[in-house]
Amino acid sequence: MTNMREVTFQEPTYEEWKVAAESALKGKPFTSLLTKTIEGITLEPLYTKETLLEKVDGKLEEQISTIRTMKTDGAFGVAQEAFGTTIEEFVAQAKESIKRGNEFISVGKVSFEWTSEALQQLGALLSENPFRLNVQDSRVLDVFKYIENKQQVGYVQSNEAIYLPEFPNVRTLSAYTLDAHYEGATSTQELAIALAKAAELVKMSSFEEVEGKIFTSFAVDTHFFMAIAKIRAYRILWKAFAQAYGISNPAPVKILTETSLRSFSKLDVYVNLLRAGNEAFAAVIGGADVLTVHPHNILTAPTKQSVRIARNVALVVKEESHVTKVIDPAGGSYFIETLTNDLVKDAWAYFLKIQDAGGYKAAQSLIEADLKTSWNERIENVKKRKTVLVGTNNYADATEELPKENFVEVNRLAQPFEELRELFTKKPLKAEILAFGELKTTKPRTDFVKGVLATAGIVPTLIEPTTDIEVAKAALASTTADYVVISATDEDTQLIMEQLLASKPEKVLVDVAGKFATDWTEKGLNGYVFAGMDMYEKLVTIHASMKEVQR
Numbered sequence: 001m002t003n004m005r006e007v008t009f010q011e012p013t014y015e016e017w018k019v020a021a022e023s024a025l026k027g028k029p030f031t032s033l034l035t036k037t038i039e040g041i042t043l044e045p046l047y048t049k050e051t052l053l054e055k056v057d058g059k060l061e062e063q064i065s066t067i068r069t070m071k072t073d074g075a076f077g078v079a080q081e082a083f084g085t086t087i088e089e090f091v092a093q094a095k096e097s098i099k100r101g102n103e104f105i106s107v108g109k110v111s112f113e114w115t116s117e118a119l120q121q122l123g124a125l126l127s128e129n130p131f132r133l134n135v136q137d138s139r140v141l142d143v144f145k146y147i148e149n150k151q152q153v154g155y156v157q158s159n160e161a162i163y164l165p166e167f168p169n170v171r172t173l174s175a176y177t178l179d180a181h182y183e184g185a186t187s188t189q190e191l192a193i194a195l196a197k198a199a200e201l202v203k204m205s206s207f208e209e210v211e212g213k214i215f216t217s218f219a220v221d222t223h224f225f226m227a228i229a230k231i232r233a234y235r236i237l238w239k240a241f242a243q244a245y246g247i248s249n250p251a252p253v254k255i256l257t258e259t260s261l262r263s264f265s266k267l268d269v270y271v272n273l274l275r276a277g278n279e280a281f282a283a284v285i286g287g288a289d290v291l292t293v294h295p296h297n298i299l300t301a302p303t304k305q306s307v308r309i310a311r312n313v314a315l316v317v318k319e320e321s322h323v324t325k326v327i328d329p330a331g332g333s334y335f336i337e338t339l340t341n342d343l344v345k346d347a348w349a350y351f352l353k354i355q356d357a358g359g360y361k362a363a364q365s366l367i368e369a370d371l372k373t374s375w376n377e378r379i380e381n382v383k384k385r386k387t388v389l390v391g392t393n394n395y396a397d398a399t400e401e402l403p404k405e406n407f408v409e410v411n412r413l414a415q416p417f418e419e420l421r422e423l424f425t426k427k428p429l430k431a432e433i434l435a436f437g438e439l440k441t442t443k444p445r446t447d448f449v450k451g452v453l454a455t456a457g458i459v460p461t462l463i464e465p466t467t468d469i470e471v472a473k474a475a476l477a478s479t480t481a482d483y484v485v486i487s488a489t490d491e492d493t494q495l496i497m498e499q500l501l502a503s504k505p506e507k508v509l510v511d512v513a514g515k516f517a518t519d520w521t522e523k524g525l526n527g528y529v530f531a532g533m534d535m536y537e538k539l540v541t542i543h544a545s546m547k548e549v550q551r
Contacts, residue, residue, distance in 0.1 A: 014048050021045065037226065038377055039186045041342045047334035056341050063236065063341065064331045067287070070235035072252045075324035076283075077290045079132040079256075080311040081108030083302055087118035093307070094125055100308070101315045105131040106292060107140065108302075109408060114139040123147045130154060132256065132290060135162075155256060155290070157217050161201060171254060173201050175216040180367070182219075182262060182411045184375025187230040190218060191347035193367065194234065195241050196360035203359070207245040215254035220279040220288075222263050225339060227279065228330050231255055231286030233343035240348065257283040258292035264299055265414035266403050267421070268391025272296035277313050284317050285329050299412075300405040375411070382413045383536040392417050393535065398454035401425075416536045420456040423543055431460035432481040436472050436488040436496055439465050445487045445513040449529055456539045460485070469496055473503040476510075482546050485529055486512045498523055509545055 012020075022030050033045040044051075056063055080102040084090030090112075094105050105125055112118060114137060123146025126133075135141065135158040144164055154170040156162050159179060162172040175194040177185070185193065194216050201210050216234060220227045235253060242250035259279040264272045273296035280293050293313045295306035302310075323329050330336045357363035381387040388394045392414045402421040433449055435442040442465050453460050463475050476484060486493065486500060493512055501524040504510050512520070515530035526545065529538070 014046065014051060017046060037186075037223070038374060038381075039188045039226070039343070039346065041339065041346070043339075047338055049334060052334045052338050055338050060332075060337060063337065064328065066239050067232050067235045067331065067340075068328050070239055070250070070252050071287050071328075072254070072289060075318060076288050077103045077130070078311065078314045078318065079104035079106040079290050079292045080307065080314070081106045081134075081292060081294070083108045083110060083307070085111045087112055087115075087121050091121050091125055093304070097307070097311060098129060100311065102311055103130065104290060105129045107133055107136075109136065114142070116142075119143045120146045126154065127152060132157060132292065134158075135160075155215055155254075157256065161204070171213050171215045173210055173214040175201075175214060178217055178219050178258075180371060181221075181260065183368075183371040184378055184411070185371055186374050187223075187226050187233075187343055188346045188350055189367075189370060189374065191230060191234055191237060191343060192350035192354060193360070194218075195237060195347070195351045196354045196363070198241065199355065200360045202245065207242065207247055211242075211247075211251055215256055215289075217256045217258075218288075219260040219262070220257050220283040220286075221260045222275050222278055224278055224282045225336060226343075227282035228286040229336055229339040229343050231257070231283065231288055232328075232330065232336070232340045233347060235287070236340070236344050237347060237351075240344075254289050255287070256290040256292075257286075257288040259283075259294050261294060261298065261408065261410050261412060263389060263413055264294075264296075265389055265392040265412070266299050266418055267400060267414065268397060269297050269300075269403075271391045272299075273309065273313075274390075276310065280313050281317055281321070281323075284321075284323055287328065298408050300403045301407045378413055379416065380534070383416060383534045384532055385535060386532075387413070389414050389417070393455050394451065396451070396454040396457075398457050398459045400457070402457075417455050420536065420539055423540070424456045424458060427543065427546075429456075429458055429483055429543065429546060430481045431458050431483045431485070432463055432479055433460050433485050433487050434463045434472060434475055434479075434500075435465040436469075436486065436500075437465060437467060437492050441489050441492075442487050448531065449485045449487060449513050452529060452535055452539075455535060469499055472496065473500060476500055476508075477503040477505065479505065479508060481508065483509045483511070483542060486510065488513075490514060490516070494518065497525070501525060509542060511542075 018030060021033065035043040037043060053060060078101060080097045082090050082094035082097060084093060090110055119142050122143045126143065127147050127149040131154040133154065133156045135156060150167055151169055156170060156172045157174050159176045164170055164172050175197045177190045177194050180190055180193050198214060201214065218231065234255060238253040239250060259276045263275055276293050276296060280291060283291050291314050293310040295302040295310040297306045318324055354360060354363045357366050382389060382393055385393055402418055431453055433446050435446050450460060466472050488496065493514060497512065497520050501520060504524050509526045511527050511529050512525060513529050515528055
């Protein structure tokens with residue numbers, strides 16, 4: 001018998017693995033395993049130590065060391081936002097959150113005026129606790145007249161430079177990227193914009209003066225590994241940025257993060273909770289200094305329960321995952337280190353492009369055009385389901401009602417499909433799926449069509465599958481639906497389509513499931529329903545066509 005302790009396994013090379021992968025693909029090219037991100041970075045199916053060292057020019061230890069030295073020691077701070085319709089409600093919620101594990105007072109959206117009385121109560125709260133003040137209303141800045149503890153630690157998050165020299169431990173200069181994030185920015189663009197904004201601040205004084213007051217704000221999206229790499233990449237970029245000003249050993253850069261609402265949806269809102277958990281964990285692994293988790297129902301109106309759940313997302317990561325017990329938990333990962341390096345190179349190149357255009361303020365037209373391109377690509381990917389929003393453009397609950405409340409409004413990828421729900425709620429569509437063939441052959445396409453219609457809140461009637469063309473013709477001829485989709489195999493579709501269309505009622509719209517070279521539109525076919533199509537445009541067109549037919 002073989003002594004198992006003596007058994008060894010030969011480590012295959014990347015080329016050997018590639019040959020095995022190509023064999024398993026059964027004719028598909030190896031490039032089918034590659035994925036290109038919106039940043040233009042190509043994700044490989046496998047990363048090795050050799051490929052990583054080649055990517056970083058053998059400077060892996062230097063990259064990892066830079067990331068670790070550019071972060072302050074210690075775990076991240078939890079900055080749960082408090083809300084309220086009155087200052088008393090806000091203060092009570094903020095105090096309760098501190099008792100239950102929150103560490104920073106953070107002001108969310110409130111629906112009361114910042115009167116002197118309200119500012120006094122907020123000032124008393126900020127005198128006792130570290131804070132993250134997100135300036136949505138400039139009047140809130142008057143709170144500093146009422147903060148007695150001048151040594152309090154805090155962050156004032158604003159798109160504008162703010163100076164409070166009497167508060168030495170309050171960072172007031174923010175390399176703010178949240179506005180760019182919600183305009184569609186890629187990770188590369190966010191990193192470069194943060195540096196460009198920092199360069200504008202340095203122009204007004206010096207790097208030494210800015211260094212002690214600056215911090216950077218990032219929203220963390222659902223692309224888990226990209227989010228981790230973005231935060232890590234910024235620490236490398238900050239050191240390079242400091243060296244450009246002659247500073248060889250800059251202080252660690254402070255990074256404040258919050259979960260992104262860009263992928264949040266009003267539909268199937270508990271999925272937002274899953275998104276927020278994913279984003280929060282990515283932020284912590286990446287090395288965020290402060291984390292804010294938004295409630296899953298913040299788009300319509302957060303509740304005491306949803307606020308508590310959001311806070312506990314951060315606390316579970318902090319107290320139960322043990323990720324904070326590890327220095328740089330992503331350090332050394334072949335994939336993440338490669339991704340980090342790609343972001344550093346691409347973001348620095350884009351930063352230099354902004355600087356060559358005269359700096360952040362002078363390059364506004366350039367930046368806005370690039371952000372618009374990124375946003376349009378994101379929206380197109382969602383409409384074509386290249387990017388999946390669970391519960392919204394895929395796996396949607398067709399019976400769910402769209403909430404009408406609007407508590408927080410930002411650019412979101414789910415908005416086109418929320419608009420579809422509203423459109424078809426106001427003018428419902430009666431739809432049927434007519435399946436021709438055996439159930440086992442028609443079910444995949446039938447299910448696909450059901451999923452597409454569900455994104456607009458449409459529940460179709462399913463006609464029992466039949467293999468009798470006369471039965472199918474009779475079903476179509478007698479339909480009371482506004483819209484019918486024919487579901488069959490490619491072969492059956494070619495055989496039956498013209499016969500079916502001959503029995504189509506004049507005012508009924510008919511589509512076929514699948515993508516075909518044959519054009520049956522002159523015979524009365526409305527169009528095609530297939531994977532990769534622009535689902536949003538398709539459904540909007542059906543709605544418009546239905547109105548035309550019903551006139």
